[in-house]
């Protein structure tokens with residue numbers, strides 16, 4: 328039977344994927360056919376020990392939810408922000424989590440007795456988005472959240488580049504006189520369409536600042552209109568960079584700003600059309616037809632993390648004969 332073939336030697340079939348974000352962990356349990364059997368969210372916590380503890384609790388609670396114990400899980404993949412050494416499973420400088428340096432894979436494996444693999448969150452989400460959307464060739468996943476970054480997938484594999492920087496389009500400066508970016512440059516794409524930068528530029532209180540900007544822009548507030556244009560133009564610039572440098576067929580847009588839904592998608596589409604208007608070359612690329620928005624709350628990031636975990640156990644079973 329197919330399911331039995333896909334189990335490891337202990338008969339374990341279920342893979343867990345965790346997307347560890349600044350405030351919450353999104354966890355999914357995936358069966359061998361790629362179906363999501365269970366999903367839960369819990370707080371991430373702050374600092375190395377708390378993050379590790381909450382990861383272990385997320386895995387344990389999710390296992391219980393699908394009727395297993397943690398040790399019945401075949402692999403756990405974790406997508407986490409920061410600088411990730413995918414080979415060692417070590418995480419550095421995840422500043423939003425209060426994590427300076429964490430031997431995540433080693434410590435989590437020791438705690439739960441299950442193989443762990445760790446990947447940068449956006450790269451993991453890119454794999455998940457490609458799988459959920461059934462993209463088999465080339466695609467980029469553009470994450471519009473507090474910050475802006477992309478993951479590029481070629482034939483089902485993450486393209487890392489020489490130093491793992493491939494896809495860091497948020498820090499391409501498109502305006503030398505623009506707003507100062509957290510990275511030290513001015514006018515980075517992230518200063519135009521990152522949720523954090525937009526909230527800072529808006530400077531008014533509110534729990535959903537980018538939504539407030541769009542709502543205020545709809546009523547004609549000139550400051551909001553300018554920031555809304557920045558958002559759409561910045562995201563369009565990121566799409567252009569991804570297609571012109573890697574010629575990906577599709578750019579799937581995910582991240583927290585997808586809660587803006589249709590307005591965001593149409594806004595980016597119009598900015599792409601407007602940007603191409605004067606150029607027969609750019610018009611010929613049909614960029615506006617090559618973007619897709621993930622639905623708000625999509626499990627792509629956690630699902631991609633489960634795929635990351637699956638990759639290590641496949642590799643192990645091959646190398647161990």
Ligand SMILES: [Zn+2]
Pocket residue numbers: 497498499508509510511512515517
């Ligand atoms: Zn920057």
